[in-house]
Amino acid sequence: MSENLARQFLIREDVVFLNHGSFGACPRPVFAKYQEWQLELEGQPVEFLGRRLTDLLREPRIALAAELGTTQDNIVGLTNATTGLNIVAQSLDLKPGDQILTTDHEYSALEKTWAYVCRKTGAEIVVVKVPLPLLTEAQFTDTIITGMTDRTKVLFLSHITSPTALLFPIERSIAEARKRGIWSVIDGAHTPGHIKLDLDALGADFYAGNCHKWMMSPKGSAFLHARPEVQGLLNPLVISHGWTAESKQPGARGAFGNSPFIDEIEIQGTRDPAPWLTVTAALDYRRDNDWDSVQAHCQALAQDTARRLGELTGLAPISAPEFCAPQMVAMPIPDCDTDQLKLDLYDKYSIEIPVFKWQDTCICRLSVQGYNSKPQMDLLLEALTDLLGLNAAANRRTA
Missing domain, CATH: 3.40.640.10 (Type I PLP-dependent aspartate aminotransferase-like (Major domain))
Structure with a gap:
């Protein structure tokens, strides 16, 4: 489903875009209608x-x-x-x-x-x-x-x-x-x-x-x-x-x-x-593309990714699932230079995702929209594992 939907969006193919929450992303048919309105105005x-x-x-x-x-x-x-x-x-x-x-x-x-x-x-x-x-x-x-x-x-x-x-x-x-x-x-x-x-x-x-x-x-x-x-x-x-x-x-x-x-x-x-x-x-x-089903898929993917990262970091989530935004999750990560991590995720893995320190907690905020896929989630976890040394940390916890 995500591969077909990805082709309906204008997101660059060389970017793993996991930050829909900041400014959204417009599907091609909707964007085309937007341009039609602009052209009609100019006429x-x-x-x-x-x-x-x-x-x-x-x-x-x-x-x-x-x-x-x-x-x-x-x-x-x-x-x-x-x-x-x-x-x-x-x-x-x-x-x-x-x-x-x-x-x-x-x-x-x-x-x-x-x-x-x-x-x-x-x-x-x-x-x-x-x-x-x-x-x-x-x-x-x-x-x-x-x-x-x-x-x-x-x-x-x-x-x-x-x-x-x-x-x-x-x-x-x-x-x-x-x-x-x-x-x-x-x-x-x-x-x-x-x-x-x-x-x-x-x-x-x-x-x-x-x-x-x-x-x-x-x-x-x-x-x-x-x-x-x-x-x-x-x-x-x-x-x-x-x-x-x-x-x-x-x-x-x-x-x-x-x-x-x-x-x-x-x-x-x-x-x-x-x-x-x-x-x-x-x-x-949204109605034409059964977006309720798309959202359910995205929610499952977001929660599964947060669960998998939690298993790697050993850090507990900040809420029960019912109080987490369905398609967006703030995932706690080990203490780090969040600005540098955000740059490294983009420069080394082409992953666009917010990373910041909120109060005393370092957070990687994941958004999952219909154009995202499980392989992209796998890449995010791979990148965080590499950049944060999570395998070594997990080994120390189990030693």
Whole structure:
């Protein structure tokens, strides 16, 4: 299966690409549709951007909303999840002494976002340490709820964490935040197309996700979801044609007939809308290729590779399998110069994979997508065995 699927992607054949999680990879049929949209735009830019764009942007909103368990009025297209989360973080009315509760597993760009907001507002960031290995839902949820206080105004959590590839069980934490009047803001950058989402049932106030990662649409396609009750809290990062002076009045409509939430964020001057318009093609591609079966195969391959590496290193995993992202796993490796190891993996074995130190743990983060294969996993283990001297270490353990 992987060999046939590999031919449907544009990944260079001389690279063993095990880093789908960073920026994704777009299948050839989806990429072709992306280029069709770009060519159509260039054929008559004024008609495309000036007269047709609002209607064109609606179709992927409808298709994506159905996929994500919500309605088209609750999501808006963006270039990436970081943009959506910045819109939320910079819109909320925070004051000196207010607290943003988060974990020690968050994406560095968003850590900087909240630090920026705190510098402007006087709010404070409170970081709770999630106990590892993560073995139960209660272990996670109890840690989060214990961190909540009367000063907590925002709960900011990743759904799937970037450095540790953990699937956080966030449902009860969100429900508790709602009961306490705490805004819940969820970083779902790795989640769409990776796990099944029902955003309305999840109940987070704000949820941002990328489509260009595991959903495999072109780079620059993402969304922000906001519950209807909190959409009025948001302000666009850029004031442009979609804004109206009456946008905060009850029942107001945006400049292009949608809600202010959609028009103010969606219409922000000249940009290439082709990535967002191609989301529908990406959803079609997944359905046409039985992607549920592909994902099941990838999950099995990822977990098997992590198990095999653990047997070589003697290091325990950082979570039970159910709390590991299905197609992405953070594999602990012996203490090493992670920057040099990453370079050696690429220079000597043509393996593209993130290697870094997170807190006190050295991690090799493996992503497995439909274009990957077991021989590639075997090569990764061979390379790590060589570069880290794992055979010698295993021999010492059994001596």
